Amino acid sequence: MTLPAPSPTGAVLVTGASSGIGAELARDFARRGHQVVLVARTESRLTALAAELGEGAHVLAADLSDRDQRAALPDRVAALGLHVDVLVNNAGLSTLGPVSAADPAAEMNMVEVDVVAVVDLTSRFLPGMVERGAGGVLNVASTAAFQPLPGQAGYGAGKAFVLSYTQSLSGELRGSGVTATVLCPGPVDTGFGAAAGFSKEDAENALPAFLWIPADQVAREAVAGFAKGRLVVIPGAGNKAGAAFAKLTPKRLLIPILAKSHPGLRQVMP
Template sequence: MTLPAPGPDRAAVVTGASSGIGAEIARDLVRRGHQVVLVARTESKLNELAAELGSGAHVLAADLSDRAARAALPDRIAGLGLIPDIVINNAGLSTLGPVHRSDPEAEMRMVEVDVVAVVDLCSRFLPGMVERGRGAVLNVASTAAFQPLPGQAGYGAGKVFVLSYTQSLSGELKGTGVSVSVLCPGPVDTGFGEAAGFTKEQADEALPAFMWIAPDVVAKTAVDGLDRGKLVIIPGVGNKAGALFAKITPKRILIPILTKQHPGLP
């Protein structure tokens, strides 16, 4: 097993912890005896979750699109008397629609959270892990990492980056005592799509029911995979098959199919 053992001065940092997969991963880690540092923008939601999880949960509200807020996190965690032995880079968001109709500010904020924040936090937390000879990092991508995503072009490309970046980290960290995994979930009913701008009904029409996985199942699969040292974690047989199909299908065939079925395109 590769997850560092829990300890009174050790914690798992979970970004995007206020809801969805992040909240479920925090619950799973607490059940395994770990303290958690909950990071997200909405402090009230983090406080609700912390109250549920008990004294081992610590709230650090931060906007991960803000570079200064990200830079302050290591010192804020140290101020709690905690060592970040596990980092879950789960925070993410998406825009919706064709790029030629996009809001540049929204696009840049998405890239800042989905891509730059992952690089930033790995760069800040990995040196200490390597020095201590223990640690585990889980970066959250998506099955979108295995295919183009017309209608969410920037989101899909960002997840391709996270997948490749994590795979590269796995080579760099070999023999250090630090493990790294990337979670690539398919559709999960977390409210993510509604935040991006399409309804659950639209998503259900575009994606078959067998691909949908409950967030608590995704979280357990993710933490189990991280603990086993699995590099790429794809919850659900249907999503594994879908990722394989997307990888082997010629793009000249795949792109028109994806364009036609995406709810964000006319």
């Protein structure tokens, strides 16, 4: 088992913990006896989750698109009398539609949260883990990491970055006592799609029902895989098969299929 044992001063920091997969990951770690530090923008949701999880849950509201707020997190954790044993980079968002019609500010905000924040927080919390010789990083990517994603180009590219970044981390950390795992879920009904701009009906029409995995199951498989030291966790047999298909299929064949089926390109594709 590579998951550090619960301790009075160690904690699991979960970003994007206010809902969806992040909230379920926090619940799973808390059930295992770990203190959890809940990070997201919406303090009221974090407070409600912390009340559910009990005295071992701590709320640190922060906007992860803000570099100053990210930089302040290590000191805010230390002020709680804690150190981070496990960093869970779960926070993420997506834009929708062709890049030619994109809002540059929205695109850069997405990259800031989905990519830059992962690198920033990992760089801040990983040295302490290596110094202690124990701990781990659990990064949340997506099955989109294995393929191009026309209609969500920046999001897909960001998740491909997270996958590659975590794989590289695992090589660097070998023998250190610290591990790196990347979670690559397929579609999950968390409200993420609605926030990006497409309806649940559009998403369900584009993606077969057998690919959809509940958020609590995704979290359980993620934490179990992380505890076993697995590098990549893909919940659901259908999603594993889909990721393998995407990796093996020539991109010149795959890209037109993906572009035609994506709801974000419905109005622009011939």
